[in-house]
Amino acid sequence: MARTKKQKKNEKGEGTFRQRSNGTFEYRIVYTDEYNETKRKSFYGQSDIICMEKAEKFLYDLEKKKSGIDIDATIPDIAKEKAKSDFDKNYTHEQGYSRNLYTISIIEKSAIGKTPIAELSETHIDLFFRTLTRYSNSTIVKVYRQIRIAFRIAHDKGIIPKDFMQSGNMKCPKSDKANKKVTALTKEEQKQFVEYLENYTAPKGRNEYKLQLLISLYSGMRMGEVNALKPENIDFKAGVIKVRSTVSRGADDKSFIKNGTKTYTGIRDIPIMDSLKTVLKTALEQQSDNPYDLLFYDAKNNKIITTSQVNCFFQRVCKKCNIEFRGQHALRHTFATRCIEADVPPVVLKTWLGHTDIHITLDTYADVFNSMHNSSISKLGDYINNLDKVS
Template identity: 25%
Template sequence: MGKRANGEGSVYKQRNGLWAASLTTEDGKRKYFYGKTRKEASDKLTKALNDRKDGALVATPKQTLEQFLRDWLEHSQKQSVRERTFERYEEIVRLHVIPVLGRHQLQKLSPQHLQAFYTKKLQEGLSPTTVTTIHNVLHKALDTAFKWGLVNKNVSKLVSPPRRERFEGHPLTLDQIQTLLEVAKGHSMEALLKLALATGMRRGELMGLKWQDIDFSSGVLQVRRVLTRIPSKLEGKGYKESEPKTRKSRRSITVASFALDALKQHRKKQLAIKMKAGASWQEHDYVFCTSIGTNLNPSRDMLDPLKELLESAGLPDIRFHDLRHSTATLLFSFGVHPKVVQELLGHSQISMTLDVYSHMLPSLQADATSRLNDALSFLEDESEETDI
């Protein structure tokens, strides 16, 4: 060990250049904190001492990854992320990380441990995308461990997760969309399908849409909320209203007239259903709801009817989310600027829009080249006449 800094007590500089601080935990073990500067190590020590004074636990060198991850989920993530996100984190930690890495001491976790873990998961049949998601959760957790002074580096930063598979979705073509809407005429899903295809709205946004959000005179609707599932491990059940995930997700959308007309007809039918339901009706103002006014079940009331319509139309089986991809793909094929597509879809950054739909760029470039050729081909004719 290097020489202790004067007046710093348990803060000292190591031979490797890092500064270290230590304290004795209640079980008599030494707990170490590291930093690139004396102040950084000292600040971590001060925080640990304050936490201990306030009753918080200070990790020992033998704290396992499992112990840390359970603390991280309970004290760092449970109140700071969406319930569905928390449930996903908890499942990843419980089903994948703890069985393989949980016994390792947090401070002795190495990049080799993580790399071998990722390889094992790939060999077990998990997709590269799933393994990358596991890596992202570990990266976030170990970042917190570093900020808390439990480790001197985030070892996940030294590991390369597998490359994500690019999923391009299965958008419908214009002809297929027209066929689907023809088959859906008069169906309870007609207005929902038309609005989904006219706006590219997400499933949760459609489920959370209320009549108060639509201004029929201007033809504009506001995306103000989403319906999200309440995780089964948390209190309550079913779905709840919540804010859109990002600022860009809260947006105004000008709705095409064919979809507005469908919504007007849908409202008339809904009022008749409401009258028939009588006292059983539960008023939530949802545009798309059950026969008693409650929110739709995405599988039973949205995906299953969509699959039936697709089968009746002789169209390929797609996910509900592929309707959103269909809208975006169609807009790009019409030459709509990516910025406009981004704002319509509610992507937080245009880079996300370009990344998701980058597979379309070659065909769009070919079309642009063809149009450019048609526009400027007269130059060749003039050149030939000049040569004569």
């Protein structure tokens, strides 16, 4: 390309300028890249000032790369690195790590997941938030949290000059769907449900999950905890089930037995009442040899039984019994409801259910506690009357 002016160094001696035949300018510099290799690069513009500004931005971004900051990092890139770091440091375990990766995958599939975070604006994020309303509120909150984390890290590392996610305008969206409220089986439904299971026999070659459902119904255990039970966890002498582990799903999407439970208070002892004792004895009698010495095992497919497997069976049972399907967790709620109806104190129920806080128990079963007000008033009245008679 022909030159109209002689090539000259700029005042700082950082590169050379030349004006091209079309009147635009070229600014050529020599620099050392992040791999310590010497390279040359040209910048073009309508004036020498524009060329200089482009070069300065390039060198500024290059310095970030040299210091380990990826200026082209996306939200998923940053979020994945944080999730992996937390997993490696044991802040989260395999199940939590797997959940984080699933949440990040939702962002990854979107337009903002493919764009460097430094190029995103409030409008980009706002438009993405509008697409989230089709998900449940619990999923939306997780996605929102991952985005906030990514922006905070990007700001701390200097990838972005301002974290606009801290703005009051960037609120977490809400779902179009109503929050699902898991309700317990009524006494009539429970009776019908138990009668059906007692008379049920699985077709030849198929797994039978009725004992797991009955254990959950009579103990309030989460299904992951039920499927992780071993004979050593059943202590008939002490009259308790020792809940010490659960079935979790790892980052590779495979199930494994996790030592420990969903929460730290999940490690607990649950009393064995007579109906539960009968089910546990049957389970021990029917236990088959397996690599993990589990009470329940999918011998046909040589794998750990998952909650989803049992849940599919539970759905079929509900249909047969003409009971509204509310998810297998309804059995845990049924156990809690029967406990409240039997006047089991909330603090005791909290321990049996493995809740981390008494407020979780009170809030989750507020409707059931409220329904017991009338009987409680009657009991209080009888108690006061007896006191008056004694005096």
